[in-house]
Amino acid sequence: MESSLEFSNSLGSVSSMLTRCRTFKVLVIGDSGVGKTCLTHRLCAGEFPSRVEATIGVDFRERQLDINGERIKLQLWDTAGQERFRKSMVQHYYRNVHAVLFIYDVTSPATFSGLVSWIEECRQNSLGQQIPRFLVGNKSDLRDPSRAEAQVSQEWAMSFSKAQGMMFFETSAKNSPNKCGKGRQSGGEVPYQQDKVEDIVVAVGAKLKRLKKPSVASAPANGSFKILNKKRPEKELWTCC
Numbered sequence: 111m112e113s114s115l116e117f118s119n120s121l122g123s124v125s126s127m128l129t130r131c132r133t134f135k136v137l138v139i140g141d142s143g144v145g146k147t148c149l150t151h152r153l154c155a156g157e158f159p160s161r162v163e164a165t166i167g168v169d170f171r172e173r174q175l176d177i178n179g180e181r182i183k184l185q186l187w188d189t190a191g192q193e194r195f196r197k198s199m200v201q202h203y204y205r206n207v208h209a210v211l212f213i214y215d216v217t218s219p220a221t222f223s224g225l226v227s228w229i230e231e232c233r234q235n236s237l238g239q240q241i242p243r244f245l246v247g248n249k250s251d252l253r254d255p256s257r258a259e260a261q262v263s264q265e266w267a268m269s270f271s272k273a274q275g276m277m278f279f280e281t282s283a284k285n286s287p288n289k290c291g292k293g294r295q296s297g298g299e300v301p302y303q304q305d306k307v308e309d310i311v312v313a314v315g316a317k318l319k320r321l322k323k324p325s326v327a328s329a330p331a332n333g334s335f336k337i338l339n340k341k342r343p344e345k346e347l348w349t350c351c
């Protein structure tokens with residue numbers, strides 16, 4: 111017969127299995143003003159923020175997900191797009207990253223061209239194609255068919271994401287788009303991809319869930335960033351959900 115001590119031990123391990131979950135660090139990068147803060151806010155809080163200011167350093171937001179019966183936690187690092195607000199932070203951004211979201215603004219081709227330097231910065235910090243990477247065109251609610259040539263076409267974005275081995279989404283942090291609608295692009299009516307913000311979070315979660323051994327950066331759930339002087343060994347981290 112099981113002793114009361116054994117019984118309580120097994121109860122303890124069952125309950126800890128139920129409450130612990132894997133945490134994944136997801137870096138969100140892109141030019142200033144593309145909507146990184148709004149998107150991460152929408153991903154985590156489910157709403158478009160009424161007021162936003164330029165991010166200084168980094169903001170953290172968390173989102174828990176249930177993927178096929180496993181509870182995981184995404185720790186989104188909303189990084190500053192402005193060089194002056196990020197330069198002292200860059201090495202911290204890139205430590206122990208599990209996935210990267212590259213964001214551009216579909217109404218601003220300059221932010222799409224800017225992706226090349228974000229990819230290069232990732233490469234310089236040893237984040238290449240071995241890490242799951244996602245390309246997200248934001249502000250799809252501002253697409254204007256009469257100004258198609260002044261916007262980033264989905265054909266460009268799709269072929270770019272394919273060449274870079276990224277999964278592609280186009281969405282709006284502001285207005286939830288109709289999935290896979292038909293729209294007018296480049297003068298003609300063509301089907302184009304419109305994703306809900308929730309589709310992105312589910313795709314990221316599903317991809318990360320398949321990773322065998324996540325390691326995680328130390329960061330608070332929400333709030334400010336502390337710069338650590340001591341180098342700490344990287345370790346696997348399970349946290350309580």
Ligand SMILES: Nc1nc2c(ncn2[C@@H]2O[C@H](COP(=O)(O)OP(=O)(O)OP(=O)(O)O)[C@@H](O)[C@H]2O)c(=O)[nH]1
Pocket residue numbers: 140141142143144145146147148149162163164165166189190191192248249250251252281282283284285
């Ligand atoms: N219409 C529309 N506006 C958006 C959307 N996402 C963000 N915005 C607006 O774009 C502006 C910039 O948004 P932020 O989220 O602060 O951009 P950011 O990329 O975090 O900027 P930095 O912090 O400077 O790097 C704000 O005025 C937002 O209201 C969107 O999907 N649609």
